[in-house]
Amino acid sequence: MVKRVALNGAGLLVALFAAFPVYWMIATSLKPNREIFSATPRPVPTAPTLEHYREILTGNLIPGVTFLDFFLNSVLVAVSTVVLSGLVALLAATAVARFRFKLRTSFLIMLLVVQMIPLEALVIPLFLMIQRLGLYNTLPSLVLTYLGFSLPFAVWMLRGFVAAVPKELEEAAAIDGASRAQTFRRVLFPLVAPGLVATSIFSFITAWNELIFALTFVNDQDRYTLPVAMTFFFGRDDTAWGPVMAASTLFTLPVIVFFLLVQRRMVSGLVAGAVKG
Known part of the structure; x- marks a missing residue:
């Protein structure tokens, strides 16, 4: 039982370690610029916005x-x-x-x-x-x-x-x-x-x-x-x-x-x- 819990816990930690960059990417894409460049990192956007998505989808990269x-x-x-x-x-x-x-x-x-x-x-x-x-x-x-x-x-x-x-x-x-x-x-x-x-x-x-x-x-x-x-x-x-x-x-x-x-x-x-x- 202890071995199984330890293995499951280790697997969960590995999964979280692998998933965190993906979460941070998505969270950052929803943050306004003032939160992105803030000196205090915020794991969760306080004011989610889709402005960055609108910028890349409606604007011209070139x-x-x-x-x-x-x-x-x-x-x-x-x-x-x-x-x-x-x-x-x-x-x-x-x-x-x-x-x-x-x-x-x-x-x-x-x-x-x-x-x-x-x-x-x-x-x-x-x-x-x-x-x-x-x-x-x-x-x-x-x-x-x-x-x-x-x-x-x-x-x-x-x-x-x-x-x-x-x-x-x-x-x-x-x-x-x-x-x-x-x-x-x-x-x-x-x-x-x-x-x-x-x-x-x-x-x-x-x-x-x-x-x-x-x-x-x-x-x-x-x-x-x-x-x-x-x-x-x-x-x-x-x-x-x-x-x-x-x-x-x-x-x-x-x-x-x-x-x-x-x-x-x-x-x-x-x-x-x-x-x-």
Whole structure:
């Protein structure tokens, strides 16, 4: 009993420690400027206001471009990355798990090696490649880059799910007259869907939060994504902390909503590989 209470208490402290920055961000976004810059910190806003939200939603961060424009750019890049990553990773994982070919083991090892390379080391070579492809200063350049970052993890993880599906199920479907496409869609896909959800969260967060490549590969300000737009609030002499916290709160909401929509399948996807049978 004492051990359980101690573990629960420790877990609660860790949860509070992790949640406090999020609470402080939301609380600060609701404070007027006089409370934000007050010498005495106030954990709870005494006069909550939405002025910072109105400022970023109705004003222009740069001439002719609003916060919503940056938001839509990020949504387009993130959703495209998730869809393409899931489709390509599922097909690649099926090929790796079901077929035997030369250098198959080397391919799997390469997937792990790619994850060890620091992203900063790839900025220059990827920049040159994007220029040669004629994709510089376009949103597809970001989708292609994020796709390359998320695919190794997605393929490696989905391979385990595909390998765990008994071949007998696919053979039974073939005997019943199902084509390869029907077997893939009606038998294999529903069984690996939890793993696909888990990998899609990784792909979404990667594309949603990335800053370095978004700042390097895109030059026109109206094509910036939200992480780049956030830098506009930081000046050389001062920082607009109210709008920063309001924008950060709005920036976090899509990730939370996406997580809540897929959390059930994500949990089953993460623990499915631990159960054999």
